[in-house]
Amino acid sequence: MLTLDPKAALVVVDLQALTVGNAVAVPLGQLRERVAELLAGFREAGGVIAFAISTGTPPGRSAAGAGGRVWPDALLELDEGLAVGSDEIQVSRAALSAFAGTDLDEQLRAEGVTQLVLAGLATTFGIESTARAAYDLGYNVTVVADAVSDPRPAAHEHSLANVFPALAEVASSAEVLDALRAT
Structure with missing residues (x-):
């Protein structure tokens, strides 16, 4: 049974106009x-x-070429139905991890957060990089298996089965919600 720390944070990674087409392993509607x-x-x-x-x-240089790329503003919009509340955190970065080049760690620590619950896109990019960084920073990490997706189903399954168990708990959204109600 999943247990959530008294101060757990939900971190929604890259669920934005740019990335929603990458929701293949877990279909976008789900x-x-x-x-x-x-x-x-x-x-x-x-x-x-x-x-x-x-x-x-x-x-940095990659197979996609050298030098950083900047996405057009239209691709930065949160996915339909999502909005940041006035007391919620939003960070923007030109990196894979939500921590790289942002003050996310400082903002979470200021709130007393000790555990992160990760959802969004893509399992093998933003989610995996953020989970690794969070673990290295000393957070307890939970990856919500049915609330993360990737353009490559086999890679998604590999991360859930082989990468995340080494640095996080893997749970369903129902398990997270049950644990949230019990906290």
């Missing part, structure tokens, strides 16, 4: 539904919520 349920549960419980938005790539 992903939206699970994230909406998690947001409602955390809001009802008065929990901490953070949104991380990708604005581009870092300047």
Whole structure:
């Protein structure tokens, strides 16, 4: 049974116009539904919520080429139905991890957060990078298996089965919501 720390934060990663087409492993409709349920549960419980938005790539060289890329403003918009509340956190970065180049860690620590619940896109990019960084920073991490998605189903399953268990708990949205109600 999943247990949530008294101060757990829901972190929604890259669920924005740029990335919604990458929701293949968990179809976009299901992903939206699970994230909406998690947001409602955390809001009802008065929990901490953070949104991380990708604005581009870092300047390093990759198979896609050298130098950083900057996404057009239209691609930075949160997915339909999502909005950042006045007391919620939003960070923007040109990196894979939601922590890279942002003050997310400082904002979460100021709220007393000790655990992160991760949802969004993409399992093998923003979610995995954020989970690794959070673990390295000393947070307890939970990845919500039915509230993360990836353009490559096999890679998504590999991360859930082989990567996340080494640095996080893997749970369903129903398990997270049950644990949230019990906290």
